[in-house]
Amino acid sequence: MSIFVVRAFVRMRTLLLSKEDLAKKLVTVEKVLTARLDIHERAIIEIIQKLIQSLQTEVPLEKSAPVRRKIGFHP
Numbered sequence: 001m002s003i004f005v006v007r008a009f010v011r012m013r014t015l016l017l018s019k020e021d022l023a024k025k026l027v028t029v030e031k032v033l034t035a036r037l038d039i040h041e042r043a044i045i046e047i048i049q050k051l052i053q054s055l056q057t058e059v060p061l062e063k064s065a066p067v068r069r070k071i072g073f074h075p
Helices: 002-018 020-056
Strands: none
Touching: 002 020
16 A cells, blocks of 8 residues: 555656646745734734733722621620
8 A cells, every 4th residue: 555655646746846837836825825824823822912911910809798797686
């Protein structure tokens, strides 16, 4: 089975070498996809940073609840 895989890759390499136009298109597609990933990575990093900032901000302490009397008879 591995012989067939090796033959397939050899054939694919020869096709890519003979088709310079196809190789150029693949390079441009790779650049576009990489640019998209960079944009998404930056957006995700910004979201995470904003979440961390919002979690780090101190929330003002609420006034403590008034002391409640226990239920029942108290002399």
